[in-house]
Amino acid sequence: MTARIGVVTFPGTLDDRDTQRAVRVAGAEAVPLWHRDKDLKQVDAVVLPGGFSYGDYLRAGAISRFSPVMESVIEQAKAGMPVLGICNGFQVLTETHLLPGAMLRNNHLHFICRDQKLRVETNSTAWTADYETGQEISIPLKNIDGRYVADERTLDMLEAEGRVAFRYLDVNPNGSLRDIAGITNEAGNVVGLMPHPEHAVEPLVGTGRTDGLGFFTSILKNLVGAR
């Protein structure tokens, strides 16, 4: 039996079906989870996909953190279950304080969609084990509220503990502090990033590269290996 990976759909989630596809392409089973339902259906890991949950009218991710499904996700994440937040999912994770910091509007104030080069800064997380530390990858970035900020003390702590998981290369697309594109929690089971690995898993579509597939194969190996 392969790993069961839950993909949460909030109202306004956009990349849920893409994420389910990425999970399947990697060889795992995708399990749709509904925002109103506390039941995580015995999944082994959860992905919070991109979009504009609840319209993001108050602040990106601010409403979603109070949804019934997130009660269970927070509880399980604290108990060690792997959780990946992509874009809006990353915003939700910072709102829940599973990850530190916050996302502000891009410094140029525009939505930006581009093929973004990143450096994987650590492969010691549940979602990056299949990459080499220092590996450069290109995956799509698309957001308007993507500027990662935190206070200096938090940023220093993240750097010192090796918890900056991804850094923007070539271009910092939104003014994120210290070029941070994604981070991990202390245990390495909760990871959040703004770019979209689920849009880079097939050679034919999107950017035509499969640099994002490693996220999903990493978790699969992590889970199957743990059995």
Added chain:
Amino acid sequence: MTLDTVKNAEQTPEAGQPWADLGLKPDEYERIREILGRRPTGAELAMYSVMWSEHCSYKSSKVHLKQFGEKVPANDAMLVGIGENAGVVDVGQGYAVTFKVESHNHPSYIEPYQGAATGVGGIVRDILAMGARPVAVVDPLRFGAADHPDTKRVLPGVVAGIGGYGNCLGLPNIGGEVVFDSCYQGNPLVNAGCIGVMKHEDIHLAKASGTGNKVILYGARTGGDGIGGVSVLASETFEAADPDGVTANRPAVQVGDPFQEKLLIECTLEIFKENLVAGIQDLGGAGLSCATSELASAGSGGMRVDLDTVPLRDSTLSPEEILMSESQERMCAVVEPGKVDRFMEICEKWDVIATVIGEVTEGERLEIFWHGEQIVDVPPRTVAHEGPVYQRPYARPTWQDALQADDANKLPRPANATELRDQVLKLIASPNQASKAWITDQYDRFVQGNTILAQPEDAGMVRVDEDTNLGVAMATDGNGRYAKLDPYAGAQLALAESYRNVAASGAKPLAISNCLNFGSPEDPDVMWQFAEATRGLADACLQLGTPVTGGNVSLYNQTGETAIHPTPVVAVLGVIDDVTRRTPIAFKEEGQLLYLLGETHEEFGGSAWSQVVHDHLGGLPPKVDLERERLLAEILISASRDGMIDAAHDLSDGGLIQAVVESCLRGGTGARLVVPDDLDAFTFLLSESAGRAVVSVPRSEELRFTDMCGARGLPATRIGVVDGTVSDANAVVEVQGEFALPLEELRTAHTQTIPGLFA
């Protein structure tokens, strides 16, 4: 104020009514009185005024649009034709595709962000109402002069509105156009297109049948926004640059909520999946007036609506305002009584408000009540489908001959290689020819994970089936400058270019939609342009075998007495059996051979060169040869399917050099070009002859490819090679014996113009 009931209208036949303020003409008001045998109530007057507006009734264009239904090519693909929310074509493997382009020009000038945003919302609901999942959007845009201060107000707002709305719906934006011309200064063109995919059996139609079936309004609450949008805004002429007019008309622009629309999409698709609706219609222009009258008119029975059950954002709205409101994100469904509970459950799941507002009745009347009192009693067909039809007078403009005599081929040409080089560089950097990445990067092109090609490719392409790799492609094109010189040829050139673009991507053109943007139909010059353009387009569709599945007409695009260039925009939909065979525009492999397909003549009328270098518009547009276009398309599709070409780019505005530079920049390579013996360098590089494309051929395929072109009679001229490996810092685009331009210099020139103007 007392309620103007039907009874009241009967008793007060001479009461004064504001028909003129609502945009109705005296004879139209008289006709309403004749139809009803009494004066209309306030609510009836409101309905007729919006439904008989130019925007909804097509009263000036109808007599010309008829041709699209008469000159229909034999084409098995057509499943649903003109008249529904959108046309539907068969793309094989049990899939059907619906697509359409609409205008949101006037609101986008008044309030760029909301105008453009709700334009996206409206076209997406049209596609959804056919039963399809929307899978991609495109946006053909036209603005005033790039350096005009008001363009700086309009363009960023429009772009942010399209992005802000479309990005929140999770629809990849895969194509479109951005054109600048001072003729659009007071009247930008904001057209929006959408593609939807469904299985054949999922096609839904807008009709209300089955006595006792419930009429359910679902989606957003109704508010006071967009009242009179179609009649006051979209069907009148703006006065010259009137800032007060902008402010005064702002409440007529709708305000969008993309989050609500996203819920509406998912909710509606789930409702379709369980087969819960007998008929469905989106609410767009003319709001409830349109939805109720069209559903009732197309169905077999009548309809009763209790208007006071409509959920409101503003409880003080009058019944007339509720009927005219164009509040967004609303749909109207006709549901069998036994299915209402399940319908409501699904709406509740998606947090979508749904209300039974009426039911289908016996008889043939549309009856609307307000707290038990009847305020509307009309035959729905007279509102929805039997509005006024005008035979507007038209005549060839007196200035047309002089315009055509002002031959662009006689303009001074570059005297030497240095001048030619400088003009090419100026062209590449000009706002119309420059990269639009700053704009299109504000749109999500990756969402849904099926995007095969997106701008700046010739056509957008999405995968329809993950297992079989079936895909569809779409391109939109239009050239107002060509159409001004000759509207008949201009419309055909718009079709030809769009058709060529789809074929260059490797897809087979199947059918078209159009968005016809013109000035005031009350001007005989404009009406002539319209008559010529529709005739040209219908003739060309017949010859190319691509039926018109539907479309949209936008008239009154003018400022004071000055109309925009006639601007027919054509969207061609194509199908590709295997998206892995698609052809991108990028030149990638060093040493591959560049072939120019088609024939190059001295054709500079309406060209980008004549505009950029001489600020000139005159002469004749490029000659149209539809048989050549068809042959070129067949060659491009065959070559793509059989792996004979690695890149293809259609030639249009800016000519060969524009296409070669774009393909080089896309691939990161250089190119070395040789001027053919029978052409001078200037004509070779900058002429805009139609029916041409440039392709990159692997050396191993050269013989097979040239044999195919030779056997089928398509001129193919070897014009050079791809030079320099990908990302070679020293790559150049060289025209032998003339000049060489470093790729990096071209990239800077091409990419910095638009951000320089608008960032």
